[in-house]
Amino acid sequence: MIIKIHPENPDRRKIDQVITTLRNGGVIIYPTDTVYGFACDLSNAKAFERLCRIKGINPEKANLSLICYDLSNITDYTRPIGNTLFRIMKKALPGPFTFIFEANSNVPKIFRSRKKTIGIRVPDNNIARELVKSLGNPIVSSSIREEEMIEYSTDPELIHEKYEKLVDLVIDGGIGNFEPSTIVDCTDDQPVIIRQGLGLIEELA
Numbered sequence: 001m002i003i004k005i006h007p008e009n010p011d012r013r014k015i016d017q018v019i020t021t022l023r024n025g026g027v028i029i030y031p032t033d034t035v036y037g038f039a040c041d042l043s044n045a046k047a048f049e050r051l052c053r054i055k056g057i058n059p060e061k062a063n064l065s066l067i068c069y070d071l072s073n074i075t076d077y078t079r080p081i082g083n084t085l086f087r088i089m090k091k092a093l094p095g096p097f098t099f100i101f102e103a104n105s106n107v108p109k110i111f112r113s114r115k116k117t118i119g120i121r122v123p124d125n126n127i128a129r130e131l132v133k134s135l136g137n138p139i140v141s142s143s144i145r146e147e148e149m150i151e152y153s154t155d156p157e158l159i160h161e162k163y164e165k166l167v168d169l170v171i172d173g174g175i176g177n178f179e180p181s182t183i184v185d186c187t188d189d190q191p192v193i194i195r196q197g198l199g200l201i202e203e204l205a
Contacts, residue, residue, distance in 0.1 A: 002160040004172040007031065010130045019134050021169050027051050029144060030131065031173030032067075034096050034181045034198050036159055038167070039131075039139040042066065046112050048140055054166050055142055059110065063099055065119035066107070066138035069129050074099075074120050077107050077138065085186055090203075094124035096198035098181045099191075111140060117187060127132040127173045143180055154178060169183055 030039050040047035052059040066112055068074050078101035105203045106140040124185050156172035182199035185192045
């Protein structure tokens with residue numbers, strides 16, 4: 001199934017339809033401010049395992065991200081964040097960044113990497129944020145991006161053609177971006193960029 005949702009003013013009924021799918025253990029494809037991604041409900045371990053099968057990755061080694069609604073939502077799932085980093089994040093989010101933190105006990109063990117870390121995102125996309133807000137907890141996310149970006153990766157109709165038998169629902173939120181988020185490792189005292197993407201961290205200093 002493919003559902004078209006306006007990226008600026010998401011329709012409440014359509015958002016609720018997606019939420020029902022997520023709560024029932026579904027895996028969806030949804031838009032962000034960078035590339036389209038797979039997603040499932042954080043509270044559903046079976047959905048997470050299914051997402052990993054679709055991606056062809058080992059759940060115990062998967063480095064997936066939590067999509068949160070805002071900064072206050074982030075600290076529910078991470079160790080305490082220092083003032084300097086918090087100020088950087090306040091400028092960066094919502095935006096095209098993934099921040100890697102030590103996870104706290106609120107993150108189910110199955111979703112943490114062996115390093116006990118978790119990626120955190122607050123995309124600048126109303127559809128993604130409304131899904132999280134309506135669900136009441138983060139969604140687990142992994143981009144559909146591959147090593148070589150090809151046309152289907154940005155066009156929701158082509159994404160649907162490729163994945164319609166693997167996922168429960170594809171959200172058409174318009175043409176996506178080719179470039180992924182910038183990943184910033186925040187597990188040590190000094191943040192370190194481990195993947196340069198769309199976000200420019202130097203603009204936030």
